[in-house]
Amino acid sequence: MSIDESLIQKIQVQVDSVFAEMKSQIKSLRDRPELLDNTLNSLWYEFYDEFICFLEQKKFTRKDAQKPYIQAIEKYFLSLRQTYLSQAKNAYPIKVWPKTTFLEPIPRQLRSTESHLRQGQKHYHIAIALKSYWNCPYKDEVTPAWLWGNFYLSLMYCSGCTDLSQLTAIGNTLVNAIVKDELQICTKLYHAGYKTIIQPLALHYRVPQRAYGNQIENRQVYQWRYIWLNPYAQLFIQGIKQHGSQALNQQMPRYVLESISTVLGKLPKEIDLSHQFVGLKKLLRRNDKQLAELRSLTPFDHSNLAIELDSYSGLDMCLSEVMRGRLKTVSLTPIDQARAWLDHNILQTQLTHIERYIPLQTEKAVPDLITAHQQLKEIPFELMLFEKDQTEVDKRQKRQRKSERVKWIRWTSIQKRLEEKKPHVGLYEKNLIEAQLRLLGWIFHLKSQKMKLNSIERYLSSIAKDYLFHVYMFPGDIDNMDQEDCEELYDAILDSIDDRDQAKRETDPKANHGRAQYAFGRLKAFHQFCMKQYRVPKVGTFQYNDYHRVQFCHAKLISPKLFNQLKQVLSLKIEKCQTTKEQAYLFQLQLMYLLAFRLGMRLNEIRGLTLAEVICPELIWRNDTLTKPVQIRFNLRNNVYRKLKSQNAKRQLDLNAVMLDEELALVQQYLKQCITHNPAKTNHADKLIFAQDGEILSEAYISEMTQVIFDEILGEGHGYTFHNFRHSAANHLAIAWLGSKEMIMTYTDYTWSRCKVMRQHLFGETAIQHEAVIQHKWRLLADWMGHANIEQTASHYLHVLDLLVIDRIYHLPCTIHWDTIKLILQNDLTSANTEIVDLNHIIRKGQYFDFYHATYALKKVDSVKPVQPKISKNVSVSTIIHDYIKYRAYEDHDWVLRSKKLATKWMAVKKPQNNEDFSEDELISLYEKALKKGFEAKQCVEISALPKRVQHQVLEALSILIEHGKLRKNFIHFQYRFDKQNRPRVDWSIQHLITGLKYLLPEDTQLKVDNDPPDKSQKSREVKLSFINENNKNTTLCIAFIMLIHAIQQEKLSI
Missing domain, CATH: 1.10.443 (hpI Integrase; Chain A)
Known part of the structure; x- marks a missing residue:
């Protein structure tokens, strides 16, 4: 490894300064040799700690990277020491002799292919x-x-x-x-x-x-x-x-x-x-x-x-490592296997069906603001502009260490005060005092073992704070802790330290984070001391000489059959919804389940999905994509609403490759509606896909609803969560990409022909010719799941690897x-x-x-088909229009067809020539504008409940509105034509129209008529109708939609 000589020279200047300070201390404290030795040691180790921090700031975080610089500086210091001892008269024998020990790893034995x-x-x-x-x-x-x-x-x-x-x-x-x-x-x-x-x-x-x-x-x-x-x-x-x-x-x-x-x-x-x-x-x-x-x-x-x-x-190298046990993986437990693949009705013999209602919980979609400092952290280069002047900072903020004697006096005083205070406090404070006394007793014990002060301080700092915190969290008396209590305490301490190490590994994978291993040894020594002094029980935590945190894998799979049952239960809940808002959110939840089950996306990745992450230009710029399949990809990146778990979580997911045709069509239609409703087609960064009026389903609601649905299917105590959809996706994709035809037809709902197309699409035609031996399919699976390597995917998510091995070797x-x-x-x-x-x-x-x-x-699994809300006899016309626009439901319903035709007649600029010209765009536009103007379904009255005479007047008014009305901006226009004698050439009366419409208006709405009768001298001979509410706001678009709802229900009226 090359060494930066200029960096060495800068550090040597600091060593010269430290050695000059040592010589100054020798002159002033020569008659007090014990204090002088401690002072010289403190000067060197203070410099050494700052030197290590300096190397870490220069990105030398690994021990092997720091080693040449540490050895060079120690060698330079020893040369100064030798020069001083040989040249100075009456030189003081400096006892500082720095020599850092580096543990050289055993050379790895590399075996050749031969x-x-x-x-x-x-x-x-x-x-x-x-x-x-x-x-x-x-x-x-x-x-x-x-x-x-x-x-x-x-x-x-x-x-x-x-x-x-x-x-x-x-x-x-x-x-x-x-x-x-x-x-x-x-x-x-x-x-x-x-x-x-x-x-x-x-x-x-x-x-x-x-x-x-x-x-x-x-x-x-x-x-x-x-x-x-x-x-x-x-x-x-x-x-x-x-x-x-x-x-x-x-x-x-x-x-x-x-x-x-x-x-x-x-x-x-x-x-x-x-x-x-x-x-x-x-x-x-x-x-x-x-x-x-x-x-x-x-x-x-x-x-x-x-x-x-x-x-x-047909074994490949990865499955061979699984067979040897070199690649960690787990299979399902018997009960989870029965729930996933076997007939789990045998588990439901005592299942009592209790339907629970969960109130809808949404939250405001708030952008996660990232500071400039956090943004700069993602840049993988050193920014010299912001580099601090360490020389000045070190001179001002250099921490002066106290002498060894002063520290021991201080610790002795603390021990005495704690012992005096202990009998007069409550349980929790007593536990903390006892824990501190045990730590103090341990460091005094280490002193009696002739251990250096700086080593004792490092031992204490590695476990003391975590030990005190978890002792404080212990509900009982620390003196009465049994073996299980002690083991849980030590496990919690080591796990919390390892969690911090893991967080640092994600931000800096190359750094050497081994605090948990170091703390394990110190905690073991501390427990051995407590066993002798305080008679604490023997524990199994330290039966091994090194620390290995227990990695518990929550292995549960959702089979296609179980997923289909989940969708059926959710469909029933959608039909029973009291409001269209709740129905809309539950439909979004069904799409979330679908994306997690097929793509393996995490919950935060789905909730934070924006239109900017959808790669599909056809959905944005073409209007004929509702029935034609298009290529859709999700380009998952950090956005203003969520931050991905790691760099590897940034990935592209091809929906066409893994989703069934019916599912893809459902997602495509939903995305098309999201894009259509977005006013700015070119600005999708802030548009959440699963947000409604700026609100999104809360994580707590999704988790609780998921548990309730699985409770209704499997009974309580199943342990299924939303994250198990991700587990299922990983295993189903592994089988689809790597399994035989028999495996695919047994454990997934894909067909063999579909999987062959999927493999050719993802792996390439050349790789398919050598499908039995290619290894990059494992790399692709890890990338798809957002992992750095297949080992991470296998140990956490893949539970069918053993079955794939059997599939290859039987x-x-x-x-x-x-x-x-x-x-x-x-x-x-x-x-x-x-x-x-x-x-x-x-x-x-x-x-x-x-x-x-x-x-x-x-048993053969059932295919999974998307479940849409079914038509109910009691469903209102406004609900049907809403569900059609939002979910593409009721497409063939007569009310939907009539509403599209009527909205087009009222709003289209050109007169439609045939039925193909009646698109849905005008209906969607009118519906959205009506919602903005305050439309509510309860504003519609029941025409059949009106008197017979009034019903006749209302139907006459609606007939005139259907045939002659044109909706322009905030007015309904009616064209008047006159013959040569200036007589109106119309077969209807504006008064009849006004009389009939007044019966359908809400109580707070007034009808306003402009240009009636029309001025014959003006070029525009139109009568304009508008509707004003009690706040003097124009609500014509809202009233027009109400009239549309009334009109399409009347079969007598021709549209």
Whole structure:
């Protein structure tokens, strides 16, 4: 790494200044050597702390970047010290000897591709030898150890599992199932419609983990996984079941290794297994506790390459890492699996349907103002214009450290005052005093261990504030804390520190943020001190030597069937809405669900979506896009309403690629309405898509409504949230892009032809030709979800990776000798036609394979179709017009067709020639203007309730208005024509019009007539009608819309 020499020279000037100050202190304090030594130490470490801050300001945040500068400065200081000691007369022996220790990481062992290939070939030959061994008739006695050994080896070389803890967990899962006679612990991979193909079995099991999983039970974290229960494993576990209790012992890691070693010893001697035998012997020398903590079986590393090299396998590198356990992922728990894919009606036997009403909650869409300072932080370059003059600042604000003696006196005084105050305070303050006394006792203990003051201060600062805060939050007496209380306290302290580290990592990923790891060691030492001095209980938090925060994955999926039920429930709620406003917001909520379910968008990304982020010029500039499909993309960026989670969250999402046709049409129509209603077509930055009159659904309302809907479907306690739509999108896209036809038809509502088009569109035609091996599809999936890498996506969101592995590898041939089957099953079976038989066909036909025949196949999922509000007999005409304009509902309703025709006749400049000229633009324009003028549905009277004579007058007035009225600005115009004798050439009376319309006007509205009778001398011979409310405001457009609503309901009137 290159070093900036000019920077070194600047720092050397500061070192000269520090050394000159040291010599000055030597002259004044020479007769007090203890105080002088402390002062010299303080001078150097004060400079050292400021030097580290200076390097961080210069963007040297990593230890390896700081190392050359630290070593250069320390070397320069030692040279000044040596010069002083050698040249000065009667020199004082300066004890400051700076030497920072840097821990050099162990060099990473990089293996070449050829090395990996050799390892894979070696295990490939072992797999071939193992299958050859099974294809030969077995003549020896069938023992439980031999059966278990074959079982585990089949899992290793056919299913790809080489994790000792997982092998042990799998064995115990099957043993418990056999003992309890609960054999339905597997799942057939594909739905029940596939009856002619071999259905692979996916065994569902859980394995205890230290810091990653999706279930916590008795403070133990468990990771749920799937593994292919291959035909060999099914045969051997069936033999174990035949042996009864003598073979059904609880599996332990040592027994697993011994049984594997037993079978390996029976393989042909031509196969070199020396490495495996030596490795197994080394492992068996460990005690049981060490074996319980062991994960990977090093003698069988890279055995997954044997499966990769097999021509029948379609495994790629990413799924191979999943199989090895190198890529973290979890599968669903049994209850969540039942809710997602199985018939969850079995979970609803005691479900009581209670419908809850949630009042509508909206909030004002307020822009999130970003300061200039925050904007400058996003610029990845150093702005020298704003660089502070550190020399002057350091001279003015340099912190003067007190001497060691003064600090110890101060801490002693604080300890004495706290002890005096403790008996006279309440519980919460008493806890804080006791916590401070324990910390003080610890630092005095560290002093007795001859530890330096600056180290003690660093220890104290790393945990003290967090410790005091969480002690204050503890509701009970700190002296009575049990083991669980202490563990929760320490977990909360470490998690809060790690949260701050995580926030810093997002803003500066290259920086080394390890405060949680450092605090872990200090907290462990502090707890050991408290165990001796204060008799606090022993805890399991510090059973390991390093800190690993528990990553709990909330793994839940919303299947297409469950999503369809959710939309049906929401549709019923839309129909029952009391107001059109609430109905509009619930329809928006349905679109939010749709975008989250298909695109995997976060809730804040959807709520803050603006028209500026919609890439679709056709929707803006073309008027014929309501029925024609167009290309739509969302370009997610930071905007004035929300800030994305990270830089990687900035992405483009192609709606045409992943949405079904019906769903895309619904979104397209809604976006078209948003654009149409936006007055400035070129200014979309501040226009929220899901805002109505400047208000948007609150997060609390969306979360509560989501929970209520799932409660009505699944009952309470399901744990589903809005964020689970994002989980579902990630898994459905992974299956659609990477799964087989059978996987797609089982777990998604996409068709196989649709997925092929999707893959070609997203991956490209060239990549599709090598679809089995291309890896950039994983990169695309991570980018789509807004993640930096696929590891982040897999560990948090992907719960079907194990199933995708099974989907790729279950085609491996599984043959065995017929005599071996008879010997294992201890059954007088009918002889087969050949000695070597396909075990898959034997299992399908033989009813004695309990695990296969006890397992039910999944049901085919239903397709998801968008649900629109249904026509109700009691729905008002104004509601139908509103729903048509907002949601494209009721398009074929007679009232909608008549309203479009009448609005066009009144407002169009040119007279329409045919029905195709009656567009919706005039209706939308009139509706929006009426709303601005204060239109309300209650302003409409019921014509049928009026007296017969009045009804006749009203219908006559409406007929004149329909035939002769023209709506221009804020007036209704009526053209008068005269013959040569200046007589009116009209067959209607303006007085009849006025008389009939007055019955339909609201109470506070007056009708005003201009130019009646018309002046024959004027060029314009028109009578103008306008309507004025009690505030003297012109409401003609509002009244015109009311007249339109009345007119379209009267079938007698011709429009």
